[in-house]
Amino acid sequence: MRWTLKPKPDSLTVAKLASDLGVETPIASLLVQRGIETFEEAKKFFRPSLDDLHDPFLMKDMEAAVNRIALAVEREENIMVYGDYDVDGTTSVALMSSFLKSFYPNVATYIPDRYDEGYGVSYKGIDFAADNDISLIIALDCGIKAIEKVAYASSKNVDFIICDHHRPGAEIPNAVAVLDPKREDCEYPYKELCGCGVGFKLLQAWVQKNGDPIDILLPYLDLVATAIGADIVPITGENRILAYHGLHVINTAPRTGFKAILEQVKKEILTITDVVFIIAPRINAAGRMKHGLHAVNLLVEDNEETAKLFASEIEIFNSDRRNADKAITVEALSQIEILKEQERFTTVVYQEDWHKGVIGIVASRLTETYYRPTLVFTKSGEKLAASARSVKGFDVYDALEACKEHIEQFGGHKYAAGLTLAETQYEDFKRKFEEVVSGSIDKNLLTPEILIDAEIELEDITPKFHRILKQFAPHGPGNMSPSFLTQNLKDTGYAKCVGAEADHLKCRLQQGNSDFAINAIGFNLGQKCELLANSQRVKAVYAIDENEWQGNVSLQLRLKDISL
Template sequence: MRWSLKPKPNEETVAHLAAKLGVGKPVASLLVQRGIETFEEAKKFFRPSLEDLHDPYLMKDMDRAVERIEKAIKNEENILVYGDYDVDGTTSVALMSSFLKGFSPYVATYIPDRYNEGYGVSYQGIDFAADNDVSLIIALDCGIKAVEKVVYAKEKGIEFIICDHHRPGAEIPAAAAILDPKREDCDYPYKELCGCGVGFKLIQALAARKGLETENLLPYLDLVATAIGADIVPITGENRILAYHGMHVINVAPRAGFKAILKQVKKERISITDVVFILAPRINAAGRMKHGQHAVNLLTEEDEDTAAQFAADIENYNSDRRDADRSITAEALAQIEDLKEQERHTTVVYQENWHKGVIGIVASRLTETYYRPTLVFTKSGEKLAASARSVKGFDVYDALEACKEHIEQFGGHKYAAGLTLFASEYENFKRKFENVVAETIDKKLLTPEVSIDAEINLKDITPKFYRILKQFAPFGPGNMSPVFTTCNLRDTGYGKCVGADESHLKCQVKQEGENPVFNVIGFGLGKKLEIIRKHKIFKAAYSIDENHYNGNISLQLRLKDIAE
């Protein structure tokens, strides 16, 4: 791994902030690195307030969206809330539909089938709306590129409101309203909302029109926080406020669906990391293995017994997803070994019978293993479909844009995207994608980086220090859990490999000349045992967390990497 130490912030600024807040310099330094230099900024960071959310009417077309929905409610029109089949899409549909049902009984939901319809707005979905006398579709987490489909809907007397956060194409659809902070003509102050976040801004605007306070919308923030965690959007600005309050809702008053999942996994309090690794995979599993509507049903169910049954069904889908994920990843890794792909700048694999629902997960695993921009293809009807994942610092969406003459359809973000193409274009695309990446990527990005916030001594790690660090949460892009480095470490003699395949490293360390001793765990670092053997001195890059064992709680170091 590449170790990169962030520049030291201005010492005077750090000292001033430390004095103002009554904290040590290591904490003040972390805050200044995050752009927090005053008492007021620190207060907003540690105590995010709903009052600091932006006025939703600052978003382009918000007034038009609200007026169109109010007209639909007044005229008793049938409204179809339409969203993608992933976590962001299903939470968005659950949020919007449950809010609107408080004002109209004429609200239905629709999630496209991943296999028969594919990503985003579909002609089948529009036909379903037409067959059911729907005159307004509210599309969430999709729609920004549905130019022809919006025209098709208009011919059937159906209008669209689009709430999206993906990058628009050259042309935007002729919808009644398009809410997307990434529109070039939108001056909304915060650009990094997820799809459910955009949906929340719309219900915030509707609520304001009805004289409701933002506090009345707190019960919806568990859905927004889940989407923020699952969609890996920056946890800065407005997202931090929404995630902070949403996590509180999940932990204090979870909706029946979340309560049922947490009961199954025997968890009472969770962090946003648990959202990513516990809640999100289960919600996603419905759309991957069966149908995304099952996730919406779980998220909108109010009866606890029914929710428990839905959660049990989804647990089965998740188990099937894990099995498919395991077998496809093994096949993909074998394919890469056969082709010696690791000498290339990209990883592109294809098997026509791979399960379309898990290729995104497999792409992530291959990226972790070989650390290359990665595409995993499978057959989908008459075409091939792929999920793309990237490495830190490289924009895979831009790379796909440069290959668009070989692509039928694509969309997504900097680090994750999806596309379809005809089988006849696969080899041409693969060659072009490799060439584009080879020509544009900074070669150092092909080695994983551990970004270190600060160098500290073990004696700096006190219970008070950790208590304050915990208040930096929720963590995510733009506000990652702090990573530290400490030099002159020795294993006290307990170092060993652990785990079923002995792939993890466990040891106990102390620093030369210092007293504190800390337990250490390094997942996937078993092969580095030799570095710490025979009391050799080494340095470590790590984050700090709590180890719960036999009712005892102690601080431990979670290794990112070690080096001599």
Template structure:
């Protein structure tokens, strides 16, 4: 593990800002590191307001999109709401279809089949629309590159409104409207929305046109917050406002389907992390194991008993997903060891019967083990399909581009991508990918990094400091949970390994010259137990959270790593 300390602003700058905001200097330091350098920015950060949301009509084509939806309703057209089978896609479809249905009856939904249609707009989906006399498709979280498919739909008399957040290709589809803040010609002030966020802007525009305020749409924000968490978009600007109010809905009055999913969770208040690790995997499991429509049906169901039955079915899909993921990960690790590939710069594994729905999760697990760009392949029809995952700082999409002669099709982002190729191309691709990565990756990126915001003395960790820190939430890319470092720590003598197989480390730490003692827990740090014994001094990287035990609540260090 390599520790890197983030750059620290000038001391006088920190002091001035701390005085201005009346906060501890360490808080001022964290704010400045996040680009929050004025009183106004701090106010917006700590007190998100729906008034901070931008006017939806600033988005290119929004006026056209609103006009086309209104025309469809006036003319009694059938509308199809179309989206992908992942969390961003299914929440988007639930959001748009439930909003439209509250105003207009002729609305249907469509989620492509992961295995027969794959990601994005499909010809099968367009044919379904044509067979059902649908003349308007609203595509969410996909479609910005579907130039041929939108042209095909147009020949059949079907219009498209596209709500996407992916980078467009050189040519935009010939749609009634293309809403995508990443369009070159779109001057919308914030371009990091997820697909569900772009869908939300469209319903905000439809409400605004009727003279209604955005607060009428707050009940939909549980869906938007779930998509923001699951799609790992930056929690800055507009996303921060949407996530903040969406979490409030999840914790106070969630829709029936989300309530059914979280009913058995033993937590008072869910954070964005809980959304990512509790709600999102279950919504995703439907599309991975069965069909994404199950997730949309749950998220739009209003009957409590019905929703509970659906949630139970999804719970079963999720249990199956976990079993598959565990088995395939074990098989993949075995394959790496058998082929003696531990010393490569990449991980590329393949087995034809691995379940296509979980290879992305397996790729993430392998990245955790070997910490290098990773691809997991399986057989999909006549082709091989793979999920790619990367390590922090390395663009796997660019690396795949450099291997494109051995790939039939690929798409994705810097850290996650998908691709297909012919079976005959596999070996050449594997060699080329290793060569490209070996020649371009900085060796340091192959060692996991802990990025540290600031050094603290244990005396700095006061209830006031922690109370302010909690108001930095919701956390996520662009606003990560602060990580601190403290030196010269000594265990008070009760440090031990705990848990099954003694995998975890538990201790109470202090520093020379202070009476402060703070509890600490380090998950999967059991092997470092000897570093803290016999009053040895050590340093720790950690975040802060609360420990609740027997009715007592105290601040504890959540250890990320310890070193001599």
């Protein structure tokens, strides 16, 4: 692991903020690192308000989108809400369809089949709309590159409103409205919304135009928060406001579908991390193993008994997903072991019978293990389909762009993307991808990095310090849970390896000659246990957690790494 200590912020700015807020210097320093330098900015950070959301009409084409929906309602047209089969897509469809249905009945939902139609807008979906007298499609979390498909829909008298957040290509589809803050000609001030977030902005514009208070959208923010967490977008600006209020909804008044999921896992208070690792995989499992509409049906269901049936069904999909994921990961790792001596800068593996629904998860696991830009391919009809994942700091989307002569279709983000290509292009693509990555990646990025916010003393860790730290949540890119460095540590004699495989480290640490000691746990750090032998002095990087045992709550360090 590379340890990188962030630069210390300006000491005068930190001192003034500490004084204005009445907090300790380490807290003020963490805030300044996050761009928060005044009392007013700190107030907005600690108390995110819906009043601070941007005017949705700043987004290009928003007026046209709202007017087209109003016209559809006035003419009693049939509307189809269309979205991708992942968490962002299915929550978007649930959000838009349930809101529209609250005042207008002629609303259908459509999720493409991952295996039959693939990612994004499909000709089959457009034909379904045309055959069922649907004249308006609202596409969410997809569509920004659907030039030919939007033109095809237009030839069948089907209009499109696109709500997307992916990077556009050279051309924008000729739709009634294309809402995407990443459009070069869009001056919307916040660029990092997820697909569900763009859908929410359309709803915000609708209620604003109709003179309703934004509070009527609060019950829908649990869906937006789930999409924000699952899509790993920055939890800054508007995303932080939406995630903060959405988590509050999940924890105080969860929709029936979420309640049914949470009853299966017996979890009470959820953080954004819990949403990512508990709710999101289950929603995703429907689209991965069966069909994304199963997830939408659960998310919009009001009847508790029906929701419980849907949730137990999705629990089975999730279990099947886990089994497939484990089996494929083992097979992929064995392929890599054979290739390891080649000293490659990329990891590219392929097996034609791997389950298309889990190759993205497998790609993430391989990236964690070997820390290389990674592609996992499988056979999809006559083509090969792949999921791409990247290491921190390297834009895999740009790398795929440089290989597009070998690719039929691709899309995604900086750290995650998907593509299809002809089987005859596989070897050429693989060669080109290695060439592009090896020629452009900073070699340091191939070693995992721990970013450290600040060096502190153990005695800085007081209940008040932690109480304020908790208010930095929700955490995510752009606002990660703070990591700290402390030096001159020794174990008090309790260090031991724990866990079924003895792969975790448990110890109790003191600093220097101080009597103050604190418990610490290091997951997957069992091999470092010997560093703590014989009262040897070490330094450690860690986060601060609460540990509950037999009703008692105490602070503990969650170790990320230790070294001499």
